[in-house]
Amino acid sequence: MVIAVVILLLVISSLLFHFLSPWWFTPIASNWTAIDQTINITFWITGTVFVAVNLFLAYVVYRYRYNKNRKAEYDPENRKLEGWLTVLTSIGIIAMLTPGLFVWADFVDVPADASEVEVVGQQWHWSFRLPGDDGQLGRTAIALINQNNPFGIDPDDPQGQDDVLINSNVLHLPIERPVKVLLRSKDVLHNFTVPQFRVKMDLVPGTQTYLWFTPTLLGRYEILCLELCGIAHYTMRGHVVVESEGDYQIWLNQ
Template sequence: MAIAIALIVLALGSVLFHFLSPWYFTPIASNWASIDTTIGITFWVTGFVFVAVNLFMAWAVVRYRHRRENRAEYQPENKKLEGWLLVVTAVGVAAMLAPGLLVWAQVIDVPQDAQVVEVVAQQWNWSYRLPGKDGKLGTTHARFVTDGNPFGLNPADAAARDDVLVASPELHLPLGKPVKLLLRSKDVLHDFGVAEMRVKMDLVPGQVTYAWFTPTRTGTFDVLCEELCGVGHFAMRGRIVVDEPAAYATWLEGQSTSTQLAQRGHGDAAAGKVLFATCVACHGANGEGNQLLNAPRLGGQSAWYLERQLHLFKAGARGKDDKDTYGKMMAPMAATLPDDAAIANVAAYIASLPETPPATTINGDIDRGRRLYATCAACHGADARGTAATNAPRLQGMSDWYMARQLRNFRDGVRGSDPADHHGAQMRLVAGMLRDDAVIGDTLAYLNSR
């Protein structure tokens, strides 16, 4: 009897948990309500079978429990029972499969007027490519992929010259317009998933898969890689921002085409030298840094990374946390640079400074640090000299005491918490793997040995 009661409680408790649980699908933000309906039908069919089987088992346990006067009856087959089981099972399976097949027919039937967006995945980054004014995406190939051409655009294809390149994990889309996602991976198997859109599709190396949806409400929605793609899988996150059409047009106008990026100057180093005079007092005439003034080495760092950090300081996305004492000191200094041209100029000058490796201040287990750095190498490169394609700055030969402080800041949420700091947010997640200062010290000791 106790077993029968347990089976009944299990069945009824499961039903109550399903209806009363606070954990359910996030509110939908696309046209795929039919997917939710299909899943709902599956819940009803499997739920009915689950309850029926458990209640039958409870009845059978009570009805056929051991009694001295009872004798077992052997029935090698029961055609009537088997017939009923065959019919009921077939109806149940059909009830689950038929709606799914109907929805799948819609999933693979992309509207003719759908906007095309290419999604490119790489451990552990998302980037996007949109057609330019010609309305066509240029061709790509893996053999064209370089640090300066991370999308692998075909230089001989005229259609690629006006492609809009978004080297950021944040993609904007217009409200109410269907969008077709062309999904491409540069390394391993990834999966593009947006829960609110009910979109989930694998990105397979060597293939281009696709999915489509129509945004039905504005907002910001997380993009997750839902396929285990390596140790940094959990940090492979992005965002889709659904805008009103006018706001989307403004965002799109602010993005750069492949031609514009190729023609973009790297700043005027001569003009930047004048601006750098303000920085010399702390960072040194050659950007060698000064630990006593908490000013890290700048010489040898990539101009694109310096530009991004100066923009973040100036916009208030970095150096605003009360615990980031030295970041707060840097923020007003960045504000003295009047415009983007000034930032580009001073970054160009710093990048031209001679490399003067700073004195090492951190010792640790180099062999252990080598193993730990394997996680970092996917973005920062095996030589730790940085990779523009993954938005990862140079680490080798930079101030180790400064890097230790920044890793702690990332780990503790002092840095990388502002929504505008997309890459800092990713680094904050990865830094969470650094469970103590000894791990940080060993990693930096290995970098010092390079």
């Protein structure tokens, strides 16, 4: 009886914590509301299963509590029960995965008018590269990285001669303009994320990954590395400043 009550209290306290907790999503500042919707669908499905399973467990603990005058039956297989569990579990998994597949299809489908910015990660610093007047980023190579060429830009590629190099950890972006973020790492595995934009992606040494989003809210947002990348991982932070087109052009000209 005590165990059943404890299980009920666990369910109630978990629900109260979920709905009353002050720790929730940061206000969204990009076009990716679909990601929030997908997460909410997952919460509702897993939450319903959590409540149902624990209420059933509490009922079973109470209903079949010890009674010296009652004898337990051994029933190792129940095809009907197993069939229902398989069907219901499959429906729940499909309901959770399907919205995410649609979101992922959009996540990898970059708009044709998206501008490009390259994010370079290294222990433990962010740096950025923007295309110059030609609108094209120049070629890079790991072998070309040195003290005088920290981005590893190919000196024989004319498209790289006017690239805008940003060695600070602050990136400015214009509001309401889609941007494709190209990601590469100089050393180990990193992860680029801005919680308010609902985007995150690994930076994998030796290859280039990407993500895209459209900033929708003016402000200053923190860039985090969400991949343990060494002893000073916690210091690998930066900022994205979303501003008007006019302010962005002033910053870019500087």
